[in-house]
Amino acid sequence: xxxxxxxxxxxxxxxxxxxxxxxxxxxxxxxxxxxxxxxxxxxxxxxxxxxxxxxxxxxxxxxxxxxxxxxxxxxxxxxxxxxxxxxxxxxxxxxxxxxxxxxxxxxxxxxxxxxxxxxxxxxxxxxxxxxxxxxxxxxxxxxxxxxxxxxxxxxxxxxxx
Numbered sequence: 001x002x003x004x005x006x007x008x009x010x011x012x013x014x015x016x017x018x019x020x021x022x023x024x025x026x027x028x029x030x031x032x033x034x035x036x037x038x039x040x041x042x043x044x045x046x047x048x049x050x051x052x053x054x055x056x057x058x059x060x061x062x063x064x065x066x067x068x069x070x071x072x073x074x075x076x077x078x079x080x081x082x083x084x085x086x087x088x089x090x091x092x093x094x095x096x097x098x099x100x101x102x103x104x105x106x107x108x109x110x111x112x113x114x115x116x117x118x119x120x121x122x123x124x125x126x127x128x129x130x131x132x133x134x135x136x137x138x139x140x141x142x143x144x145x146x147x148x149x150x151x152x153x154x155x156x157x158x159x160x161x
Contacts, residue, residue: 002072003062005054007103010046014076014101017043021074021103026116029055029069029107047074047103054105064109072108076101 010017020043024032029051036048051071058064079100085093 001062001064002106002108003054003058003064003069004104004106005050005057006105007046007050007053009079010101010103011098012043012046012101013099014078016041017047017076017101017103020044020047021076022116024051024071025074026118027071029066029071032071047105050103050105054107058107058109068109069107070110072106072110073104074106075104077104078102 020036020039020041023039024035024047027035032051033048036044036051055066055069058069059066079102081100082098084096084098086096088094
């Protein structure tokens, strides 16, 4: 079952919040709370509030235990932008954009999705496997490149004027 919580009109740029939400996606709730508690960013505090709200929704509304919950998705959308002006030289003005964001966190009690760490480990294993293949078959590669060179005739160059 899925449970969600939305924090609307958070007074922070979505770009700054997405940096933190990427880190908690796919993590168990306890690990995500620990990560947010020690992240030195304003966004971590706001996401922590939203995550705690989602946990409370799961406990009270859906009768789920927080131990088995996983952050299925943490999405940040752009909210309305407050437009302000700042006085500049010679009586002109420049615009200041004060951005807001909508933070949405979805928790699930199902099997966790592939996390960033899992994907990274998978890529590293794949790289090691390709390196082993390259080491074990260098003679075949050399033979195939020699055949390619022999099979393609060179173009005749035109004499310069």
